[in-house]
Amino acid sequence: MEWKSYGRRRVYDSPYVEVWLDDVDIPGIGRIDHHVITMPKASVTSVVTNEAGDFLLLYRHRFITGRWGWEVPAGWAEPGEDPAAAIAREIEEETGWRPGKVEPLVEYDALAGISTMHFRSFHATGCAQVGVPVDSSEGKVEWLPEVEVVKLLTSGNVADGPSLAALSYYLGPHRLA
Template sequence: MADSEWQVYGQRQVYGSPWVELWLADVEVPGVGRLDHHVVRMPRASTTAVVTDDQGRFLLIYRHRFITGRWGWEVPAGWADPGEAPAAAIAREVEEETGWRPGQVELMTEYDAMAGISDAHFRSYHVTGCTRIGEPTDISEATRVEWVSEAAVIKLLVGGEVPDGPSHAALSYYLGPHRLSHTVH
């Protein structure tokens, strides 16, 4: 079977806001034919951070998500403001959501969260060297902010207590490929 791409004949916006856009694309799918396909576009860069300290702990937030009706642990995350670099955005988000100011911000990985229907592109960072500056300034983000041991993070992941996809992806990537890539020579 030869490689083939979907042919796009046009797109029109159905809904738009500063947070999300819904588009309808007129596409031809190889072997299927022509059809309308929904596309969810995210107009701002999405960022997440795995924040660790020199004791091997992870800084997590505990919050409720009304859309899914679930409570769970998450890593700090957010969107870049217009003109703001994603690394600067995640540093700002970590500080606002946790009350800890990042020292070093290192890109770990990038991925497309739902490539079949959305252009939501995430950049996941590893943040270290944080300094406590006070209480979180964005109190809507979490009911708790805690430093959690690696063993506890693994239990949270395995136990389904990190239901947020970007948080799950960032923590799993850090615990696996990121760390392995820093130990393999």
């Protein structure tokens, strides 16, 4: 059964996020105001590997959750920017490594019940170091062997949802395809 929408009103907006209240009729429940979070820019992430099978990750602090953790490079595609070009730019800006090849990995809706946030994940290879990270707030950048990445995943040291999804997909279903 589909919900029926009767309109929406904006509660908040910025260049990064918009919050709306949608007037919806939910079958079996009735008419309610339902909050919706929209993202004006497309979200992109990438699993970055080298010929030795190592993974390029960032160790950083997220003040909202108060946690340190390992993450894959990620960011936003500007309006009209090709998502693959956007993640190549983000990888270089965040790590100082320029990818040689960027291929689609998986797409998913991160918070389908309340948000339009849609992630496009890529696999980047053939990286060449071209400098240092542009933004020093990104944290520590390291190449880690697969066995260490698996340990990080299973110990909760990759808590960022987009990183957890991209790495898990790469290490699992991607290899079976």
